[in-house]
Amino acid sequence: MAEVIDVQKMCRACLVDTGPFTSLFSPTTRETLLFSQIFKYCTSVEVSDSDQLPKQMCTACADLLKTLYSFKKMVLKSNVILKQHIDSQGEKKETKR
Numbered sequence: 001m002a003e004v005i006d007v008q009k010m011c012r013a014c015l016v017d018t019g020p021f022t023s024l025f026s027p028t029t030r031e032t033l034l035f036s037q038i039f040k041y042c043t044s045v046e047v048s049d050s051d052q053l054p055k056q057m058c059t060a061c062a063d064l065l066k067t068l069y070s071f072k073k074m075v076l077k078s079n080v081i082l083k084q085h086i087d088s089q090g091e092k093k094e095t096k097r
């Protein structure tokens with residue numbers, strides 16, 4: 001007998017069916033972005049409020065996503081700084097000639 005799975009009552013990220021859940025369409029605490037926006041930004045997975053897929057995440061995944069979002073922003077920011085540094089080093093070498 002097939003187990004009945006209610007996808008509306010699952011975590012979108014890890015599929016756990018026990019809450020508490022955080023809605024993907026609620027704003028994140030310190031950002032003006034919705035969880036669905038940072039979910040897509042970090043995972044490249046499309047989240048829509050008009051599909052039949054889960055629209056919430058468990059607390060553990062919501063926390064992980066917030067951490068991942070901070071990590072990704074940090075890496076991108078550092079990457080810009082590093083590239084600027086390399087560029088300025090290159091310019092110094094060129095002016096010597």
Ligand SMILES: [Zn+2]
Nearest residue numbers: 011014058061
């Ligand atoms: Zn989860």
